[in-house]
Amino acid sequence: MFLDAGKYIFYFLVFPGFIFTLAVGLISVWIDRKVTARVQWRVGPPPGQPLYDILKLLGKETIVPKNSNKTLFLSAPLVGLGSVTIVSVILWLASVYKISFVGDLFVVVYLLMLPSLSLMIGGMASGNPMAATGANREMKLILAYELPFLLCLAIVIIKSGISINMVDLAGNHVMGSISGVLAFLISLLCIQAKLGFTPFDIAEAETEIMEGPYIEYSGVPLALFKITQAMLLFTLPVYLISVFLGGLNFRGLGILWTVLKYVAILVVIIVIKNTNPRLRIDQALKFFWRFLTPAGIVALVLAIIGHISGIDWL
Amino acid sequence: MSWKIWALKKSPWVFHVNTGACNNCDIELLELLTPRFDVERFGIKLVGTPRHADALVVTGGVTRQAAPRLQEIYRQTPKPCVVFAIGSCACSKGIFKKGYHMIGPVDKVIKEVDPEAIVMYIPGCPPKPEAMILGVVKALAAL
Ligand code: SF4
Numbered sequence: 001m002f003l004d005a006g007k008y009i010f011y012f013l014v015f016p017g018f019i020f021t022l023a024v025g026l027i028s029v030w031i032d033r034k035v036t037a038r039v040q041w042r043v044g045p046p047p048g049q050p051l052y053d054i055l056k057l058l059g060k061e062t063i064v065p066k067n068s069n070k071t072l073f074l075s076a077p078l079v080g081l082g083s084v085t086i087v088s089v090i091l092w093l094a095s096v097y098k099i100s101f102v103g104d105l106f107v108v109v110y111l112l113m114l115p116s117l118s119l120m121i122g123g124m125a126s127g128n129p130m131a132a133t134g135a136n137r138e139m140k141l142i143l144a145y146e147l148p149f150l151l152c153l154a155i156v157i158i159k160s161g162i163s164i165n166m167v168d169l170a171g172n173h174v175m176g177s178i179s180g181v182l183a184f185l186i187s188l189l190c191i192q193a194k195l196g197f198t199p200f201d202i203a204e205a206e207t208e209i210m211e212g213p214y215i216e217y218s219g220v221p222l223a224l225f226k227i228t229q230a231m232l233l234f235t236l237p238v239y240l241i242s243v244f245l246g247g248l249n250f251r252g253l254g255i256l257w258t259v260l261k262y263v264a265i266l267v268v269i270i271v272i273k274n275t276n277p278r279l280r281i282d283q284a285l286k287f288f289w290r291f292l293t294p295a296g297i298v299a300l301v302l303a304i305i306g307h308i309s310g311i312d313w314l
Numbered sequence: 315m316s317w318k319i320w321a322l323k324k325s326p327w328v329f330h331v332n333t334g335a336c337n338n339c340d341i342e343l344l345e346l347l348t349p350r351f352d353v354e355r356f357g358i359k360l361v362g363t364p365r366h367a368d369a370l371v372v373t374g375g376v377t378r379q380a381a382p383r384l385q386e387i388y389r390q391t392p393k394p395c396v397v398f399a400i401g402s403c404a405c406s407k408g409i410f411k412k413g414y415h416m417i418g419p420v421d422k423v424i425k426e427v428d429p430e431a432i433v434m435y436i437p438g439c440p441p442k443p444e445a446m447i448l449g450v451v452k453a454l455a456a457l
Binding site for chain 1: 321
């Protein structure tokens, strides 16, 4: 009993959980900044830079604005951090240890929404008009990308023979069909928006609303937000891999293959980030609702037809 | 040296305040972010709000209108923080010395709020980007 509890605490804090995700996340952030710098013909920061940033923020003064809601303002970053950690644990336990429970797929999807929600709560609680504008935009963005994101998930569920278990999903071959490929591409764009990367960094837009919801944050809470972002940069590609690309595999050559999948997704995300200008919020809404949602519906219909008539490649 | 100062030296994020510069210093400042000088090599990043900043980069002598704002921005910056006075104007009012609208150089205005404030001077009209990098390096070494 105690041994079990200890095992789960270890899962949560060290191996697939907090420390491991944070370490890989920081490396990913460095890769992101380095590639961005190389694209712009610069040299870029040293490998330890994301870690230095976070250490520095942890050592700075934390200012709480006078007309903010103190409790909400300070607890919002914790919500995001906690949810990303749990998502990471669920994904890894399902992929590596084959531990899973019925419906964990939905838990993951809901928990993946919490970081954006915590950002909104924090922004609203800070009492700053810029932050409120940013939170507002974040809310619209969530409304825009959640629908296609869930449609893609429905396709995956159908493809895996109506299973809502992470372990069953890891083994199926979604990418061997038209609807699967479509769903993967749509999910990739939704994840770009979830990460708050250009062209969908509308909520943080530092040149117009000065980092939006983050504007009043300093010191430790800001560090927590940065940590959450770094962990998301690792967790969301892992989610894509577990749902669409056959899961993580650490036996023999599988390690190489898994790392390759992760790096490929990361590079695609970074390249999209660096080759696109920021959209306006209405353009982003139009993009998701007029293009991606209908595409998702088409893919879903294809998947259903394929499932009923037993054609695998649809 | 405590770990806080060590980390601060490794990643100083700067917030740019123009308190009445002729815009030439600002242009030279932006040069630092271009591929030619690329200060992100040292972890220096331009941020959009004083709350995230570790260093205020002030250009221009402080005018009557700008002085209370500069003081407010300084108060909003989480400590420990450093102030860089970029250009002759910011260091000593420069060619606007006799201007009726000038309250004083940056250090005087900042020290009204916080007598302990750390102010670094980088003179020149405008200072060269190399001079600014040298100034920042010297300032960080002296922390
Ligand atoms: S120091 Fe020279 S370049 Fe800089 S603001 Fe003053 S007059 Fe302009």
